[in-house]
Amino acid sequence: MNLSNVKSMRKFAMDNGIYIVLVLLIIGIAIKDPTFLSVGNLRNVLVQSSTRVIIALGVCGILITGGTDLSAGRQVGLAAVISASMLQASDYSRLFFPNLPQVWLLLPIIVCIMVGVVLGLLNGVIVSKMNVPPFIATLGTMVMIYGLNSLYFNMPPNNSQPIGGLRPDFTGLGTGSITALNGAISIPYIVILAITISIIIWVLHNKTAFGKNIFALGGNPQAARVSGINIFRTLLIVYALAGALYAIGGVFEAARTGGATNNYGNGYELDAIAACVVGGVSVAGGIGTVPGVVAGVLIFTIINYGLTFIGVDPYWQQIVKGLIIVFAVSFDLAKYYVKK
Amino acid sequence: MSEESLYSLEMRNITKTFPGVKALDDVTLKVRAGTVHALMGENGAGKSTLMKCLFGLYSPDSGQILLNDQEVTLENPKQALNHGISMIHQELNPVPQRNVMDNIWLGRYPVTKLGPLAFVDEKKMYRDTKALIDDLNIDLDPRMKVVNLSVSTIQSMEIAKAVSYNSRIIIMDEPTSSLTEKEVAHLFTIIRSLKSRGVSIIYISHKIEEILQIADEVTIMRDGKAVGTWRAAELTNELIINRMVGRELTHRFPEKTNTPSEVIMQVNDLTSPFKSFKNISFELRRGEILGIGGLVGAQRTELVEAIFGLRSVESGQIIVNGQTVSIHSSIDAKAHGIALLTEERRVSGIFPVLSVLNNTIVANLKNYTNMFGFMRENKIRKAVDSSIQQLRVKTPSTRTVIANLSGGNQQKVLLARWLLTEPDILILDEPTRGIDVGAKYEIYTIILELANRGKGIIMISSEMPELLGVSDRIMVMCEGRITGTLQREEATQEKIMRLATQFM
Numbered sequence: 001m002n003l004s005n006v007k008s009m010r011k012f013a014m015d016n017g018i019y020i021v022l023v024l025l026i027i028g029i030a031i032k033d034p035t036f037l038s039v040g041n042l043r044n045v046l047v048q049s050s051t052r053v054i055i056a057l058g059v060c061g062i063l064i065t066g067g068t069d070l071s072a073g074r075q076v077g078l079a080a081v082i083s084a085s086m087l088q089a090s091d092y093s094r095l096f097f098p099n100l101p102q103v104w105l106l107l108p109i110i111v112c113i114m115v116g117v118v119l120g121l122l123n124g125v126i127v128s129k130m131n132v133p134p135f136i137a138t139l140g141t142m143v144m145i146y147g148l149n150s151l152y153f154n155m156p157p158n159n160s161q162p163i164g165g166l167r168p169d170f171t172g173l174g175t176g177s178i179t180a181l182n183g184a185i186s187i188p189y190i191v192i193l194a195i196t197i198s199i200i201i202w203v204l205h206n207k208t209a210f211g212k213n214i215f216a217l218g219g220n221p222q223a224a225r226v227s228g229i230n231i232f233r234t235l236l237i238v239y240a241l242a243g244a245l246y247a248i249g250g251v252f253e254a255a256r257t258g259g260a261t262n263n264y265g266n267g268y269e270l271d272a273i274a275a276c277v278v279g280g281v282s283v284a285g286g287i288g289t290v291p292g293v294v295a296g297v298l299i300f301t302i303i304n305y306g307l308t309f310i311g312v313d314p315y316w317q318q319i320v321k322g323l324i325i326v327f328a329v330s331f332d333l334a335k336y337y338v339k340k
Numbered sequence: 341m342s343e344e345s346l347y348s349l350e351m352r353n354i355t356k357t358f359p360g361v362k363a364l365d366d367v368t369l370k371v372r373a374g375t376v377h378a379l380m381g382e383n384g385a386g387k388s389t390l391m392k393c394l395f396g397l398y399s400p401d402s403g404q405i406l407l408n409d410q411e412v413t414l415e416n417p418k419q420a421l422n423h424g425i426s427m428i429h430q431e432l433n434p435v436p437q438r439n440v441m442d443n444i445w446l447g448r449y450p451v452t453k454l455g456p457l458a459f460v461d462e463k464k465m466y467r468d469t470k471a472l473i474d475d476l477n478i479d480l481d482p483r484m485k486v487v488n489l490s491v492s493t494i495q496s497m498e499i500a501k502a503v504s505y506n507s508r509i510i511i512m513d514e515p516t517s518s519l520t521e522k523e524v525a526h527l528f529t530i531i532r533s534l535k536s537r538g539v540s541i542i543y544i545s546h547k548i549e550e551i552l553q554i555a556d557e558v559t560i561m562r563d564g565k566a567v568g569t570w571r572a573a574e575l576t577n578e579l580i581i582n583r584m585v586g587r588e589l590t591h592r593f594p595e596k597t598n599t600p601s602e603v604i605m606q607v608n609d610l611t612s613p614f615k616s617f618k619n620i621s622f623e624l625r626r627g628e629i630l631g632i633g634g635l636v637g638a639q640r641t642e643l644v645e646a647i648f649g650l651r652s653v654e655s656g657q658i659i660v661n662g663q664t665v666s667i668h669s670s671i672d673a674k675a676h677g678i679a680l681l682t683e684e685r686r687v688s689g690i691f692p693v694l695s696v697l698n699n700t701i702v703a704n705l706k707n708y709t710n711m712f713g714f715m716r717e718n719k720i721r722k723a724v725d726s727s728i729q730q731l732r733v734k735t736p737s738t739r740t741v742i743a744n745l746s747g748g749n750q751q752k753v754l755l756a757r758w759l760l761t762e763p764d765i766l767i768l769d770e771p772t773r774g775i776d777v778g779a780k781y782e783i784y785t786i787i788l789e790l791a792n793r794g795k796g797i798i799m800i801s802s803e804m805p806e807l808l809g810v811s812d813r814i815m816v817m818c819e820g821r822i823t824g825t826l827q828r829e830e831a832t833q834e835k836i837m838r839l840a841t842q843f844m
C-alpha cells in the first residue's frame with residue numbers, strides 16, 4: 001500500500017514535473033517576498049508571456065514533426081517592423097511612409113500574417129521538397145530574413161532609425177484591457193489573444209486529422225509514409241501556420257513596446273525552443289502538448305520577472321535558465337528510459 | 341481441397357537483383373484464397389525480398405503480380421494496401437506515442453469537415469475500432485498508448501489494422517518470434533478466423549512445428565529460387581529441412597590447415613540481465629575457428645557484444661589466458677586482446693567519409709602518436725601499407741574514401757583495423773554478409789591464415805555452408821541458449837538446423 005503510494009506519487013511527479021517546477025518557483029519567490037503574489041505582478045507576468053506563448057506554439061508544431069525553426073525570431077522582427085512602419089501616428093515627426101494615409105488598423109496585421117505565411121511556406125518547401133535538414137534550412141532563412149528586414153528598415157527616409165510614435169489604437173492592442181465591474185476585473189487584450197490562440201492550437205493538435213498527422217509524422221515518419229499521409233502538404237501547413245503565429249507575435253510585440261527596430265525578435269527562436277523542450281516537447285519529434293508549452297514559457301518569464309523582483313543578479317538568472325533547460329530535458333528522457 | 345480453388349495471388353517469374361546479388365531468380369508463388377501459405381527458407385533465401393516486392397517496398401526487375409487473375413503494379417505500400425495487401429512486419433512499426441485507434445486509422449481517420457478543417461470523429465473511430473477488435477476477439481483498449489503495449493498486443497493491433505483495410509492477403513513475417521506459447525495459440529485462433537472469411541495469409545517462419553500446425557501449403561525457397569510448393573499435410577520435419585538446405589558444398593572454401601592448441605579464452609555461465617542469453621559456457625583455443633550457428637533471433641550478436649563489453653552481463657565469468665577479466669567497455673576488451681568485427685558494417689564498422697588509411701588506424705591511434713601527441717605519419721603509412729598488402733585490399737590508394745570501395749574490400753580494411761590492435765581473440769560477426777562470392781573466398785583465406793598465426797577466432801554466421809566450410813567446431817544457439825556444439829567431422833546442415841530450431 002505504502003509502496004504503491006510512493007510509486008504513484010513518483011509517476012505523478014514524473015508526468016507533471018513541469019507544473020510542479022512552476023508552482024515551486026512561484027512559492028520560492030513568494031517566500032522571499034510575499035508581495036510578488038499581487039494582481040499587478042501576476043498581470044505583468046501574463047502580459048510578458050503572451051507574445052512568447054504565441055511564438056512558442058508556432059515552434060512547437062514544427063518540433064513535433066521532428067523539425068526545428070531558427071528563423072522564428074527574425075520573422076517576429078520583420079512583422080514588428082512592417083506593422084510599426086504602417087501604423088505611425090500622422091503627427092509624428094519622423095514617419096516611415098510620410099505620405100501614407102491612415103490605414104485600417106487590421107490591414108497591416110493582415111499583411112504581416114501573409115508575409116509570415118509566405119516565409120513559412122518557403123521554409124516548408126526547402127525542408128520537404130529540397131530535403132534540406134530543418135536546422136540548416138531555417139538557419140539560411142533566418143539570415144536572409146534579417147537581411148530583408150534590414151533593407152526595408154534602412155529605406156529612406158527612415159535610414160535605420162527606430163520606428164516610434166505608433167498610433168494609440170495600435171499600441172492600445174498591446175497595452176489595453178477589457179474591464180468589467182468598474183475595473184474590478186481587467187484582462188489585457190494580449191492575454192486574451194494568447195489564450196485564444198492556445199485553445200485554437202490545442203484543438204488543431206487534438207481534434208483534427210492535421211493534428212494527428214503531425215504527431216504521426218514526428219513519431220514515425222516511415223509509418224506515416226506507408227499509411228499514405230501527405231507529408232509534403234502536412235509540413236507546408238505546419239511551417240506556414242508557424243509563420244502566421246510569429247507574425248502575430250511580432251505585431252503585438254511592436255504594439256506592446258510602442259516601437260520596432262530590425263533587431264526586434266533577436267534570439268526569440270532559442271527562447272521559444274527552450275520553453276518548448278522545458279514544457280516536454282521532444283526535439284526528436286512526436287511528443288508535445290500545448291499546456292506544456294504554455295507552462296514552459298511561464299517558467300522562463302517568472303525566472304526573468306520574479307528573480308528580478310527579489311533582486312537576483314540577472315547573470316545568475318541566465319545560469320538558472322540554463323540549468324533548467326538541461327535538467328528538464330534529462331528528466332524528461334529519464335521518463336522514457338525507465339519504461340525501456 | 342478442390343484443385344479448381346481460385347488463386348487469390350499469383351507472383352509469376354519474379355526476378356530482383358541488387359548490386360552483386362541476384363536476390364530473387366525467376367520465383368513463382370501461387371496462393372489460394374482462404375488458405376495459410378507458409379514461406380520457408382534459410383536466412384537470405386529471398387523470402388523477405390519476395391514479400392517486399394509484393395508490398396510495394398521493392399519493385400521487381402521482371403515478372404508479374406496477379407490478384408484474382410488481374411495483373412497489378414504495386415509501386416508503394418499505399419497501393420498495396422489499396423489492393424488489399426497488408427504486411428505485418430517482423431519489427432513492428434507503429435507510432436509509439438499515439439494510441440491504438442490513431443495507429444489503426446493512421447492517415448484515414450473518420451472526419452467531419454468544417455470549412456478547411458477536418459475534425460476527427462473520435463467517437464466513430466472508437467466505435468469502429470471496438471467493433472473491429474471485438475470481431476477478432478482481441479482484448480485491447482482502443483485508447484491505450486502503443487508504447488505501453490506488449491509486443492503480442494501490438495501485433496494483434498497490426499492484424500486488426502490489416503483487417504480494417506479489408507485486406508484479402510496478409511503477410512506475416514516471423515509473427516511468433518517474440519510471442520509466448522499462449523500468445524501463439526491466440527494468434528492461431530485469429531488466423532483461423534481470418535481464413536474462414538476467405539483471407540489468405542502468407543506466413544513466413546523458421547518454426548517448422550508451427551508451420552505444420554497452421555499452414556495449408558508450403559513454398560520453400562533456397563538461394564533466391566523457389567524450390568517448390570507442397571501441401572503441408574505431405575510434409576514432415578525432415579522433408580522440410582532437406583529441401584531448405586539441400587545443396588552441395590563445392591570448392592567454395594580454402595583448404596583447412598590450422599591446428600587448435602591451448603585454450604585462450606573460457607566463458608563460464610554468462611547470462612544477460614535481460615535473459616536474452618542464458619548460461620553460456622564455451623572455450624576457445626589458439627588457432628581455432630569456432631563457428632556460432634543459429635537463426636536470426638538466436639541472440640548470437642548479443643552474446644559476442646556482451647563479451648566485447650558493449651552490453652552488460654548479469655553473471656558469469658570470462659577467462660582470457662588463464663586470468664579472469666572484467667570487461668565493461670570496448671576499451672577493456674581491446675586491452676585484453678579481443679577484437680570484434682561487427683555485423684552491421686555500415687552502421688558500426690566503417691567511417692564512410694574517412695580515408696582507407698584513417699579507417700585502418702582509428703582503433704589504434706595511441707600507438708601512432710609521438711611524445712607531443714602528434715601523429716607519426718611515417719609509422720602510420722608503413723603499418724597501413726603493409727596491412728593493406730597483407731590482406732590484399734584493392735584500393736586506388738590509402739587516401740581513397742572508404743565508401744568508394746566494394747563491400748568485400750571495406751570488410752578487409754576493417755579486418756586490418758582490428759589486426760593492428762594485435763588481438764589474440766578475433767570475433768567476427770557475419771564477416772561475409774553482403775559480400776560477393778569471390779571476395780568471400782578471400783575473407784575465408786584470411787581467417788584461416790589468422791588461425792594459423794595462433795589467433796583464436798569466433799565466427800558468427802547464418803550461412804550454413806560457411807560454418808561447415810571454415811569452422812573447427814560449430815556451436816549452435818537457439819533462443820539465447822547453446823543447444824549443442826558439433827565437431828567439424830560430425831557437423832551437417834541437418835544437424836545444425838535441428839539444433840537451431842530445438843526450442844521452437
